[in-house]
Amino acid sequence: MRINIIKVLSLDLDDMRRLLICMAGLLAGLAAHAAEPLVVYSAQKEPSIRPLLDRYTAETGVEVQLLVDQGPVLVERLAAEGENTRADLLLTVDAGNLWLAAERGLLATVDSPTLVARVPANLRDAQGRWFAISRRVRGIVYATARVQPAALSTYAALAGPDWKGRLCLRTSKNVYNQSLIATRIARMGEADAEAMVRGWAANLAAAPLADDTLTAQAVAGGECDAGVVNMYYVARLKRADPALPIAMFWPDQDGAGVHQNIAGMGVARHAKNPDGARALLEWITDVPAQTELSRLNLEYPVNAQATTDPLLVGFGTFKADDVDLAETGRRQPEAVRLMDRAGWR
């Protein structure tokens, strides 16, 4: 008597399909152990990048190990380890730390026509030492109930007397603010930037806040009428509560454009597996990964062929400042000193 195993286990076709997929996954997992793992020193936190890297592992069989810490710590570690490092790639959430790593000779030049074709020139190092993998812009969040978009124009306008007691800002200890002011200095000169920062500091409704989420919530809650934040924090809040009475505004559209920063990667100078590192970089700037990254982190892709998350599309188009992103690192100490002088805590 034959026992029909399919029947006994009451499996239907769908279950069989799932089983096969499982087994395929298992095999891919075994293959992953066969290949040499890639090591990424990452300032991007695990939840924001791991899902994508898991997908890379599933597709290629290459395992990726993450060492997560703050950007400056990772740069110091790379420098201290020298040729003994296990890092194949450095991943940071701002251009400044990539610039710093490149400046200290910790990143290798990658000569890849693929990357050059996929990543716009102003979002990568001219010598090919680092490449953006996603873009974020730091715009103005405003309270839709109290502010007409027509009343908004530029960053500098928020420094004017009509904004007295109506502005919320995140602390100047945050690197996104430091990058914003660093590029401002590069564009407009130190005096102009300082005048703006002094005006901002004078217009604050509350002492600078701990993060962008609190800043956006303070605007929504009526604490202040506008703030300066990265758009993905607002996108996250809107995803959780579409009725939240705040919106993003893109400043300086008649001028340099809204301030833009990146998450980006560079290949470590002493990478043990430079070819593998370059392959991951090329994969991550390809259309599927870029679309997935936009969906995962609510950021803009760097590859123009990729699909931006619909929520962000709803935020509208903008002109972004195409200033050389190396300025964010080069002028960061200058920007910090300026903010200290001007009283932005």
Add this chain to the structure above:
Amino acid sequence: MSAVAAGDVHRERAWRPSRARWLLVPAVLAGAPALLALGALLAAWAEPDAATWAHLGEHLLPGAALRTLLLAAGASALAMVLGASLAALVVLCDFRGRRVAEALLVLPIAMPAYVLAYAWLASFDVGSPLRAWAIAHTGSAAWLPSLRTLPGAIVLLALANYAYVYLLVRARLLSGGGALLDAARSQGLAPAAAFARGVLPALRPALVGGGALVALESLAEFGAVSVLGIDTLSVLVYRTWYGMHALPAATQLAGLLLLVALLLRMAERASAARATLPRGGRAAVAPPIVLGRRASVLAWIAVAVVVALGFGLPALRLAAWAFAADVDLARLGHALAATAAVAGVAALAIVCAGLALALAGRASRAGARLEDIAGLGYAVPGVVLAVGLMFALVAAERALHGAGIAIALSTSAFAVWLGLLARFVRVGTGAAASGLAALRPALGEAARSLGAGPWRRAWSLHLPLLRPALAGGLLLAFVECAKELPVTLMLRPFGLDTLAVRVYNATSEGLWQQAAAPALLLCALGLWPALALLRRRD
């Protein structure tokens, strides 16, 4: 009635170990990680950075130094008042539910200060629904108090840390406090005066020791004060390194904190030298003061307010966040196990090292210096200590690699344990020292006269007597290590996610809903040793 006559409270020569020189060997080993890390801190002075210092001096340093001192002094003073009075309440007074109150009061120790700060901020401060409601209904939220001020930060750090004072004072009171109070009252003093004159002097070492711990915690605190926007020296250290790309100047700045910690240590030693030691050590059988109905209600209100502010409300906030998020139980379980392993081994090492250092500290002058210096790591922001240790380990790695040995020294569980030992050995020396202070030479002499050799005396006489103090230190060290972030983050091996790391991964992106479950679990993990501390009746 009194178990101990007031006249019995007098100074007595404390026990000292023999073989002073021999004891320096384990002490040097025990202090080595801290000395290594502190050495790296001092080495930074080799790279002077006049421009950065000039900027700091002109715009930031004076204010930050003043804020730091006020914060440390204020938080430790408030923690001493809270901790000592609450300990006296639950040990010396009898009221309904006293044992429950005694246990509840230790809960806040399990809540990391920066989690406490953020939970409060998100519930009641700028950006919170409460303030939005106030603005919508009263037109303004200015009448609501804000924690984002220096007094607010003092209150918050006192709430987060008073339990250190509470536990130390409570232990001291349990070993004879009731008897002291009885003795003073038998001389006709009212309860308050009897406490002030009869009990308080005997509490001084515990009070000063606990207060110093809180002050050191406040000096090194980064997470909570940066969330609250209070620019202390620790915050300045980060700003100088991360913002101005000036690691040497940042490290030099951290050196200033060492100076403050050294002064504190000297004050502590001076105070300990003047302390009186209650003799006899017989625990009172029952608390001597029985509270009436109204007084009991007042006592419970005091306990409830402190526990609600320091633990209950923030824990509810976390629970609400955790409820709204997807919780991956398998990963949480992994993080829980990792935390227990990291903190468990580190706590053991801390207590052993603490005992070695405290023994040497009692045996010789050199030992005492070593004990003081090794303990300074407690006052330095963890990130500075960690980066110093990372440099040292990476250098060792490179040297070993040159010799043909490839090991990942600087990203290993070993490195994390070393780092935690360097950072928290002060907890171990403190516990061991308080245990050693209670040893009496007469006992050892009696044992010797009965023919017990030095090993026998150490093993079957002194160690059992020290056990309660060491166990207390072990549990405190465990809680500290479980909550710790920068050292663990920087030195951990690939994939070793402790609960604190999980919390950080989410919070640094502003994703508090995802941080809530690991943060709650961290509290729960801290709860177990905290409650064990209470069960121990010394």
